[in-house]
Ligand SMILES: Cc1ncc(COP(=O)(O)OP(=O)(O)O)c(N)n1
């Protein structure tokens with residue numbers, strides 16, 4: 001595995017709670033959760049619901065803690081160590097579930113933004129039931145209190161109208177599985193990550209389905225999206241605790257302020273790492289290996305939108321041979337020409353469709369900009385207007401994630417244009433990567449007034465993680481609120497290029513501002 005990079009000095013250590021059962025064998029439950037939270041840089045607190053006498057081959061005894069013990073663990077922790085995220089695992093019985101749901105309802109009135117992830121644990125990996133389940137638990141008490149539920153195929157069947165848990169999962173088609181996940185999202189009013197690991201729709205793949213329910217902090221496109229998250233199947237029997245690990249990893253990444261989609265893909269990569277390096281302990285399925293924050297792209301899932309009418313094309317866009325360095329983004333020809341004349345070698349013309357000019361004026365501007373780019377031997381990217389960029393032979397186009405859905409990437413590639421793609425999260429980075437663009441932009445890093453953004457500023461901690469994931473594959477460009485006051489901090493994340501609007505357009509002397517930014521940027525590298 002590649003050496004770990006820690007960026008934890010950039011943010012405070014978040015507190016993550018696990019409310020779950022103890023696995024005396026150490027591979028699952030509270031023990032797996034605390035190890036996971038620690039690996040990912042959080043501080044784990046535990047609320048034990050149940051003691052299990054468990055090994056890798058059997059569950060011999062399951063005993064719930066008393067009501068007083070459950071409630072006192074919660075109140076003691078809350079008074080001193082309030083959580084940034086909560087994971088709920090094994091609950092002993094309906095009474096305990098009800099008690100916790102009541103406590104959570106009150107907690108949520110004071111901490112409405114703390115995400116709660118529910119792993120509806122029912123069966124241990126050795127196959128034994130975890131609790132007295134003559135009747136399945138009724139999780140509807142958690143409606144409105146949880147952000148995400150993470151059932152495996154058997155749990156999904158039990159929780160929905162696919163009720164015959166023993167027989168139906170093996171017969172479930174991919175379409176049944178998707179229908180059940182969508183039904184569960186409706187039932188509980190939360191997002192669902194349905195784990196397909198046990199269901200071999202394709203024997204070489206592990207395919208999970210993410211059904212998003214009103215997810216905050218991402219684009220409209222994604223907040224209600226349905227996505228298959230696809231990884232190569234890792235051939236190991238040592239998967240004891242993988243469900244616990246996944247849900248506590250999701251809670252940990254959320255606690256750092258990442259959006260739900262990101263928490264899920266990072267957690268899946270962390271589980272994949274753990275499965276890849278797992279060694280057996282005991283005589284049954286051994287625990288996952290304990291690793292670190294996943295920085296290898298190979299461990300991350302592929303994202304396949306369920307309703308996508310087109311799949312990523314199987315080719316790569318033009319490779320850029322030099323760094324972009326300080327990459328100005330401008331909206332007028334006068335400044336464009338001044339910057340080109342001053343020696344800028346990569347630049348973007350960003351004239352939005354609502355800029356108050358006619359279609360003919362827009363085309364004329366783009367045509368002139370492209371001619372200027374050629375005259376000064378520069379790499380000129382046209383923002384959004386990919387048809388005009390092709391028509392007039394631009395060097396490249398820049399597209400956002402929403403633009404990608406509308407654009408004809410075959411035509412852009414066929415015309416030999418370079419392609420830059422925007423991203424605002426791990427999830428969007430992975431999706432951009434599937435198009436193999438010429439560069440990927442990461443934004444917005446700091447608050448900006450240039451554009452209204454649906455996502456929050458990413459900040460330096462997230463930027464450093466994105467760079468670590470993709471720096472070996474693409475030129476990466478940080479954008480959003482970047483200027484002289486924060487240039488050194490941005491540089492320290494390892495990103496090699498920055499795109500700037502106001503730092504140049506609002507400067508008294510844009511040419512001098514660009515020269516000074518470029519000098520400072522190159523000196524910091
Ligand atoms: C270098 C660079 N990064 C990001 C953007 C933003 O593109 P997009 O998300 O499509 O938003 P608009 O610029 O079209 O409003 C960009 N243009 N350039």
Ligand SMILES: Cc1ncsc1CCOP(=O)(O)O
Nearest residue numbers: 443444448450480481501502
């Ligand atoms: C177009 C765009 N996309 C993400 S941030 C941004 C604007 C960045 O502008 P500024 O450098 O003025 O903050």
Ligand SMILES: [Mg+2]
Nearest residue numbers: 384399400403
């Ligand atoms: Mg755009």
